[in-house]
Amino acid sequence: MQEDKGELVLRNLWYLALPSGALKKGKVVGRTIAKERIVFGRDAEGKPYALRDNCPHRGVPLSQGNLLDNGTIQCCYHGWEFDSGGVCRKIPALPPESKADVTKIRVPKYPVVEMNGTIWIYLPDKLSPNIEPKEPVPDLHLGAGETLRHVECIVMPTNIDHSVIGLIDPAHVTFVHQSWFWRTAKSLKLKTKNFEPIPRGWKMVRHAPSANSKGYHVLKGDVSTEIFFDIPGNRLEHISIGKSNKIISITTLTPIDDHRTELNHFFYSSLAITNWLWWPLKSLGRTFIGQDVGVFQKLAKGLENDPPLMLVGEPDAQARWYYELKKQWRAAQEQGTEFRNPLQAETLHWVT
Numbered sequence: 001m002q003e004d005k006g007e008l009v010l011r012n013l014w015y016l017a018l019p020s021g022a023l024k025k026g027k028v029v030g031r032t033i034a035k036e037r038i039v040f041g042r043d044a045e046g047k048p049y050a051l052r053d054n055c056p057h058r059g060v061p062l063s064q065g066n067l068l069d070n071g072t073i074q075c076c077y078h079g080w081e082f083d084s085g086g087v088c089r090k091i092p093a094l095p096p097e098s099k100a101d102v103t104k105i106r107v108p109k110y111p112v113v114e115m116n117g118t119i120w121i122y123l124p125d126k127l128s129p130n131i132e133p134k135e136p137v138p139d140l141h142l143g144a145g146e147t148l149r150h151v152e153c154i155v156m157p158t159n160i161d162h163s164v165i166g167l168i169d170p171a172h173v174t175f176v177h178q179s180w181f182w183r184t185a186k187s188l189k190l191k192t193k194n195f196e197p198i199p200r201g202w203k204m205v206r207h208a209p210s211a212n213s214k215g216y217h218v219l220k221g222d223v224s225t226e227i228f229f230d231i232p233g234n235r236l237e238h239i240s241i242g243k244s245n246k247i248i249s250i251t252t253l254t255p256i257d258d259h260r261t262e263l264n265h266f267f268y269s270s271l272a273i274t275n276w277l278w279w280p281l282k283s284l285g286r287t288f289i290g291q292d293v294g295v296f297q298k299l300a301k302g303l304e305n306d307p308p309l310m311l312v313g314e315p316d317a318q319a320r321w322y323y324e325l326k327k328q329w330r331a332a333q334e335q336g337t338e339f340r341n342p343l344q345a346e347t348l349h350w351v352t
């Protein structure tokens, strides 16, 4: 396999941090993303923010502290307080006549954006005060009032590369996702799919869903689907139904460390019927993801041997594209040049 030799985690990109519902007002949440401990909170207006999860005093995780009503985090050790910009606002033990300017003390802050029920964090190549994101936030193909519902959050026991390749891999579907409600191994067909580059990835051009997937049959009317992938690890499926309805299904991958990746799955539908069917749909989605996790647990065992691996033919073409994009992305960051997508429109064939 043409393996990737560079830094595992791409920088200067947005990563899914949390579903909006996981960050309640008045609570702090600690997360490890790309081996960095990060604390999340909401300010007095409810806007999310993220700081490095260390108190500058003695390094205690701020995520062990309290979120006060004014949106500042109070450290659990000596009660220092930090606002949403990471600026120290109070050192309770200093005597009242102290001349110390506590606002000179700062916790590094990450850019954060909340949209459509999801919270994203920008991982810079270097933490510095006032980071300006160089990349636009991912396009979720949703309007302002359209909110994604969170289906599942699960830890894959593999690094970001293996997790991404699992996400974009067409050939496992026949063997991993065999279910009465989806498809059986007996219904193999030759598939032909057209691909085109998008700014940081590629898309499978709009097409009618595969005839051997029963899951789509419940959707009546004119159905077509378009599937997008972009780095660092987001897959988005846009299903349009009839003239004005759509379903958006998003899977995001966020690296935790060199051996674990968090997968989140989100779902939006403009069809009223999906609200009625939400619980069965959610459990269907979870079953699906559970099948992937099942095979990934086996994969993680196999990888303990550090075996040589292969990417073979058209079914593995997208995995090769992913590595090409990574390489180009890193080169552009290192040289300070604009990223150019190296991919071209292509047609791929496989049997599933």
Ligand code: FES
Pocket: 055, 056, 057, 058, 059, 060, 075, 076, 077, 078, 079, 080
């Ligand atoms: S370690 Fe945080 S206030 Fe002392």
Ligand SMILES: [Fe+2]
Pocket: 166, 172, 173, 176, 177, 292
């Ligand atoms: Fe899968």
